[in-house]
Amino acid sequence: MPETVIELEELHKRYGPVEALGGFSLQVSQGSLYGLLGPNGAGKTTVLRILCTLLAPDSGHVRVAGIDALAQPRAVRELLGYVAQEVAIDKILTGRELLELQGALYHLPADRLRARLLELTDLLAMHDWIDRRCGTYSGGMRRRLDLASGLLHNPAVLVLDEPTVGLDIESRATIWQVLRQLRDQGTTVLLSSHYLEEVDALADRLAIVEDGRVIAEGSPSTLKNALGGDRVTLRVREFSDDVEAARVQQVLQACPGIQQMVVNRAQGHSLNLVVESEAVIEPLRRQLAAADLPVFSLSQSRPSLDDVYLQATGRTLMDAELAVAGSRDPKAERKQAMR
Amino acid sequence: MTSAPSLSAPVPRPEAPQATRSALADLSQEILALTKRLFLQLARRPSTLVAGVLQPLIWLVLFGALFAKAPEGLLPDGMSYGRFLGAGVIVFTAFSAALNAGLPVMFDREFGFLNRLLVAPLRSRSSIVIASVLYITSLSLVQSLAIMGTAALLGYGWPGTYGLLLVLITLLLLVFAVTGLSLGLAFALPGHIELIAVIFVVNLPLLFASTALAPISFMPAWLGWLAALNPLTFAIEPIRAAYGGNVSLTATVLEAPYGALSTAHCLLVLAILAVGLFLLIRPLLDRKLS
CATH class of the missing domain: 3.30.70.100 (Alpha-Beta Plaits)
Structure with a gap:
């Protein structure tokens, strides 16, 4: 039985009158590629932000590799790589300068940073543009640079929030390939997605998230077969x-x-x-x-994963997306993300 | 443009974080990197630097010309208006630069770059604030020195060695205080529009309600009181005295409505203001950065 690396227990979080998480629990074992599936607004981003110590839950427990993230946030930050949804990039720096800054924030020694930069430039095929300013990058380049900065310090756990939203198919394939490779080499990967096919193709296990709770959990094939x-x-x-x-x-x-x-x-x-x-x-x-x-x-x-979703929530994922599409409040969401 | 990754590249196994490095080494590494970023931005977008020198320069030239024929006896000791104005413009330069200290921080908040910094295992999140202070202090001192150089070329004088030291210390204290204020605003206000609005509203009135452009003796009583309470005045007067060759800490530099102030008094007030402001914004920074 592989060791549990991520433990989220009964997380509750409210933004004013809105309940974002209502008792969210999750366990992710070491070396797995785990997908959080749910429509926008289901609470996926809130969970990931809490896990990455950006946000404190109102109640509940967060442990990474046995370390209490609320009591020892810095120790947890060293274990985690976080690739946020809204790619925050300093447009005026080059990709290399941004990675060097990131390396210094994780206190990498100069020689190790240099070696990692070479490896990641290869891995994510960034040779051609890593010395150009980030402001000139396409969406796919930005996402790859962001992935590189999440991986720079060899985190034991990589957390990605909607890693392929809005990407061209090729960039998406590149990112999928890298994520699988990381998983095969022992990194625990937790990603959120509202793409069924992404979770179906990538994840060893998945949790369906609805209204701030996990309502179904298991491997894609188990969940599908269980439907009959x-x-x-x-x-x-x-x-x-x-x-x-x-x-x-x-x-x-x-x-x-x-x-x-x-x-x-x-x-x-x-x-x-x-x-x-x-x-x-x-x-x-x-x-x-x-x-x-x-x-x-x-x-x-x-049965497909869509059917699993339908069975668990009573509506298709697309319907769920449509239902929230009109009710999102970009201003409130920005406020939540801002410190 | 997009190509598949080379699979030959090894992805090393995750390793345990190093616990051996000293906290001080980590701290200096992160502060250095954060400061370097701000200077890289400045080097590639030098307009802030240029505008920050150009504006006071225009003040110096235009206001200097406007009041060149100021009646004898308006200024103490028969000082020329250009020479009188010099100290005010130097202080105004440093003040404006420091007042903008919060802008980069505000943009980092708005664009989510701050979150990137907060996800990292920084030894201390004060590093973010310290980097801003280091950056803005050097920037404003460089701008002030540029103005001082230009003023010297215009024939408005140059303080001696001790005088220069006194000028720099005075500016440093003012810059610390104003930077504290601006950083506090950058975390308290909701966005850059609001921050720019506050900067806009604070900037010029503080200049006019100080002794930068005219002595207190020239002002109506109420304005004289305002000027005598204005932090800018506490920076302007010691510098003006230093330009006049008076670097004594105990000599009176300002006849305020409430009494005579020496250079030492002025510096003390600025120091208290700087420390007080940082103490005041600390809970706010702690809350926003934790």
Whole structure:
């Protein structure tokens, strides 16, 4: 049984009237690549900021490698590398100067800093631009430089907040590759993401975060297999409206063998069903045809991580994203991030 | 532009943090690096430095010309107005530079760069403040020396060796006090707009309500009182005396409405102000940096 490196216990945090975390607990074992999955505003960033000692929880415990982060923050900071979501870069410095500053803040001796700079320049393919000013960098370069600065002191634990948001596919692939490599070499990696495919492709284990709590936890394959049943996505028209979707729902209620039924508003009001077995599908088609709602398209699959999310939260991740998209307050969020 | 990483590069195993280095070595390393960053910024964006010298220079030339024909007897000891103004402009230079000390810190707060510093295992977070003080002190002294040099070229005089020492000590105390104030504001105010607004509002009125441009004897009583309580005056008068060749600590340099002040009095007030301001903002810094 590998050692637990990150222990978060019953974290509570409020920003004024808003409860960001309501009893968040998590354990991450050494050498794993762990994903926090959830929509924006679920509390992922707050958790990572607390872990990195940037923010004090209202209550709860934080331990990294057995060290109490609230009592000995400096010892914990030495163990952690943190790649924040909003990339804070000094535009007027070159990448190298920024890394040298970072090295000094982690008290690396000059020779070790030089060696690390060479290694990381290779690892993240930064040769061509590391001596240019950061202000000229693309999003992908910035993120790689930020990753380099998080890795500079060989942290035992690397924490990344939404590491690939807004990146081109190539930069994303580079970062994924580096993260896997780090994990293989024993670094514990904790990342947050609201990309299902990112967590599915990368993480050994994941936690689904909703409203400041972990509501499901496990390896992607365990979570998927635990669901059972077949998934069916059904449309009676390419884009239906909610009235039509309700009619379809009504018809299907009469069909046996359907375990679950959700209208996916984000995808043209298609219906996502969980069925006992394939045998359910033919009678289902006949019922709909009889009700003058012939099937336009129907696809069938084994459970995906999206289904895991749907099962755990009662809505798809995309719906959850849409729900919070209108209610975000950039001003309040900036205030939270500012000291 | 984007290329895959070379997989031959080794990623060393995480190692335990070193506990062997002395705290002092760590501390000087981090302060040096943070200060270096501020100077790199200055070297690549020298406009702050240039504007900080140019503005007082314009004051010196324009105001000097404006009052060149000031009536005899307006100034004590038949001093020329240019010579009188010199001390005021030197102090104003150092004061303006120090008043801007909080701006880089405010931008670091706003852009999240401060968070990058706070995630690092700094030996002491005072390093961030110390680096700012070191930077702004050198910057303002360099600017003041540039103004002093120009004033000398304009024929407004130059203090002797002891005088120069006295000028530098006076400026240093004023710069410490004002830097403390500005850093405090940089952490207390919500953003750079507010900070710039406060700087704007404080800057010129403090200059006009001091003895930089005119002696107290020239002012209405109420303004004279204000000027005699203004910290800038406490810096201007010892420097003016030093320029006049008077470097005695005990000689009277200002006839304030409440009594005569010596150079020693002025320096003491500035020192108390500097220490007091840093003590005052300390709880704020502790809270924001912990």
